[in-house]
Amino acid sequence: MLASAANKILSLSSKKRLSILIFIDIVIIIFSSKLGLYLTSRDYFNDSYFSIFITLITIFIGITCYIISGQYIGITRYLSSRDLNHLIIRNFIITVLTRITLIFFQVELPSLGYFILLWILLSTSSVYIRFFMRDFILKIKISKNKNRKKVIIYGAGEAGAQLASSLIQDGRYCVEGFIDDDSSLWRRNIKGIPIYPPNRIYENKAHIDQVLLAIPSLRKKKRLEILHTLYKKGVSVLQIPSIDEIKSEKNLITSLKPVKVEDILGREPINPDNNLLNIAVKGQTVCITGAGGSIGSExxxxxxxxxxxxxxxxxxxxxxxxxxxxxxxxxxxxGIEVKAILGSTTDLPFINKVFTDNNVDIIFHAAAYKHVPLVESNPLKGLFNNVFSTEIVCKAALEAGANNLVLISTDKAVRPTNVMGASKRLSELVVQAIAEKSKENSIAKKTCFSMVRFGNVLGSSGSVLPLFQEQIDNGGPITLTHPRIIRYFMTISEASQLVIQSKVLAEGGDVFHLDMGKPVSIKSLAEQLILLNGLSIKDNKNLEGDIEIKFTGLRPGEKLYEELIIDAESKKTIHPLIYRADERFIPLDIIMPTLEILRRYLDNEDKINSLLILKELVPEWQTNLI
Structure with missing residues (x-):
């Protein structure tokens, strides 16, 4: 019955609700005035004329002050401590104005204690009533939502407390408790919500829909430990991002994000050397080929x-x-001029004109076909695009007198087992040969050529993660070629920063690679991605699970693991996590005539002879295609 009445009140127009609030404040003023007189000035209380007069004066001044000062503009359900502080100040002003008005009308004043008590009674009564109304409205709102999520907040600090306030206000969540590793906080509470030790999550797992990780300053290693423990127990997790992002959010609920895959890779993010970044491209004309791709766009x-x-x-x-x-x-x-130019990097006159007309200083060559299965089934197109676009861009860079060219390469170029990897290794050999010739060139201005080789990039178009996510969205199964396959991973931001920094470190013909930590099991990554989506793994131990992982066998040209260097030892650079490898190469006067033969075979769609030339130039390539 109360709920029905409250819902009717909430559905009233704003003018009618304002009338109700004014009526409530009039009742509070009458109550405070009468009780104040009774407790401090009994004679005035017994004098009905004076009692009515002083009460009417207080009502007139009080309601007028409330309206003028914006008392009724705020929304009751979002009442804050700031609003209550303003209310107490308003009541003080009302009390002072009431005394001044009585003096003006030359009315015999009650004791000073009356006015002090009037202020206290007005403030306590109006604050209590507003808190009561706020909580009552909130309870009505909650009672209407039968599908509230039961959550536990991991982290009983400031961020956790703020998040709890937002969740309570929202009404769609029921905060069952806080979890914290600090034993001094256990058995205490925040806003009446108890704080528990971590094992409480696992004891009540069946009664919890989600755990909200609210420790934005948590170190990566500790965060990883917590996430792995929660996922092993089958608990769904959302997390608050960085402290800066929290400050920018008006509602903390909107800042809750699913845990990203990079959070479970097991290594700290690789921070760039700002000294290298700041001087890499400043004030220079920079060309990015393949600028619309995942790496190129970043x-x-x-x-x-x-x-x-x-x-x-x-x-x-x-x-x-x-x-x-x-x-x-x-x-x-x-003030930076940006030109978007549509064209192919296999078109020499086009590339020459672009570089010369724009006086290009630095080229980042990211244009390439990189999807292993697609290039494996279209080897001639993949080979032509990857190898000859690199040759053309290098020649155009020399012709235009560019300062630097950086080739974006891949760990699949190391002892390749597929056409894509072999084509990227041949592209490296082209760059290395031209780089060596450029060093020998006696002209004053030389182009410094280098390559950056890295592993799989999270979120790129060639990454397994978009495929896995699509399979999960479709209800599964996730298809994986082999249970023991492992890969190196980095974020797309890290990969791009490595490329830019390497330009500063380049001396000519360098192959740079990153200390990427330990390789990651793709099976484990798939399992984590399933759990990140709040689902369970379907296997022999859990036949009722949501998503199954099926193994299809290694594809043609696929390796169980990738490497980052071929036959050289890694050498340190001034960046602690970037290494240089000076690898063997084929001299320009040998590789170029062979490339001309390869081009003729490719033009004639001669697959066998094209692949034989590729095998001759990249003898470590392991293939069943020839």
Whole structure:
């Protein structure tokens, strides 16, 4: 019955609700005035004329003050301590104005104690009533929501307390408790919500829908320990991001994010050397080929923020080029000229004209076909695009007198087992040969050539993660080629920063790679991704699980593990996590005639002879195609 009455009140128009609030405040003023007189000035209380007069004066002043000062503008259900402080100040002003008015009308004043008590009674009564109304409205709102999520907040600090307030206010969540590792907090409470030790989660797992990780300053290693423990117990987790992001959120609920895969990779993020980044491209004209791809687009975004003079974005895909150009041009204008140019890096006259007309200083060559199965089934197109685009871009860089060219390579180029990897290794050999010739060149201006080789990039178009996520979204199963397959991983941001920093470290012909920590089991990654989606793994131990992992066998050209160097030892650079490998190469006067033969075979669609040439130039390539 109360709930029905409350719902009717909440559905009233704003004017009618304002009338109710004014009526409640009039009742509070009458109560406070009468009780104050009774307790401090009994004679005045017994004088009905004076009692009515002083009460009417207080009502007039009080309601007028409330209206003028914006007392009724605020929304009761979002009442805060700041609103209550303002209310107490208003009541003090009302009390003072009431005394001044009585003096003006030359009325014999009650004792000073009356006015002090009037202020106290007004404040306590109005504060209590408003708290009561806020909590009552909230309870009604909660009672209407039958599907509230039961959550536990991991972290009884400031962020956890703020999150609890937001969740309580929202009404869609029921906060069952806090979890914290600090034993001094156990058996205490925040806002009436108890704080428990971590084992409480596992004891009540069946009664909890989600755990909300609310320790934004937590170290990666500790966060990883907590996440692994929770996932092993089959608990779904959301987390608050960084402290800065929390401050920017008006509602902490909107800052809750699913745990990202990079949070469970088992290593700390690789921080860039800002000294290297800041001088890498500043004031120079930078060209990014394949600018619309996953690596190219991230490179473009980061380079824009490093204050180059001009940016040239090249891509053969109209839609990809449109998207990256749209993103870059939506950034705050800082005077950087950005040109989006549609074209192919296998077109020598086109690339020559772009580099020469724009006086390009630095080229990041990210254009390539990189999807292993697709290139394996289309070897001639993959080989032509990856190898000859690299040759053309290198020649054009020399012709235009560019300062630097950086080739984006891959760990699949090391002892390759597929055409994509072999084509990228041959691309490296082309760069190395031209780099050596450039060093020998006697002209004053030389182009410094280098390569960056890294493992799988999380979130890139060639990553397994988008595929796994799509399979999960479709209800499974996740298809995996082998249970023991492992890969190195880095985030797309880390990969792009490595590329940019390597430009500063380059001496000519360098192959750079990153200390990427331990390789990651793809099976484990798939399992973690299932759990990240709040689902369970279906296997022999859990036949009722949500998503099954099926093994399909290694694909042609696929390896169980990848490597980052071929036959050289890693050498340290001034960046503690970037290493240089000076690897063997084929001299330019040998490799170029062979490339001409390869081009003729490719032009004639001669698959066997093309692959034989590839095998001759990259003898470590393991293949069943020839």
């Amino acid at each position: 490179l473009s975004k980061q380079i824009y923020n490093l204050n180059p003079y001009k940016m040239i974005l090249i891509d053969h895909s109209e839609s990809h080029l449109y998207n990256i150009n749209k993103q870059i041009t939506s950034y705050p204008d800082n």
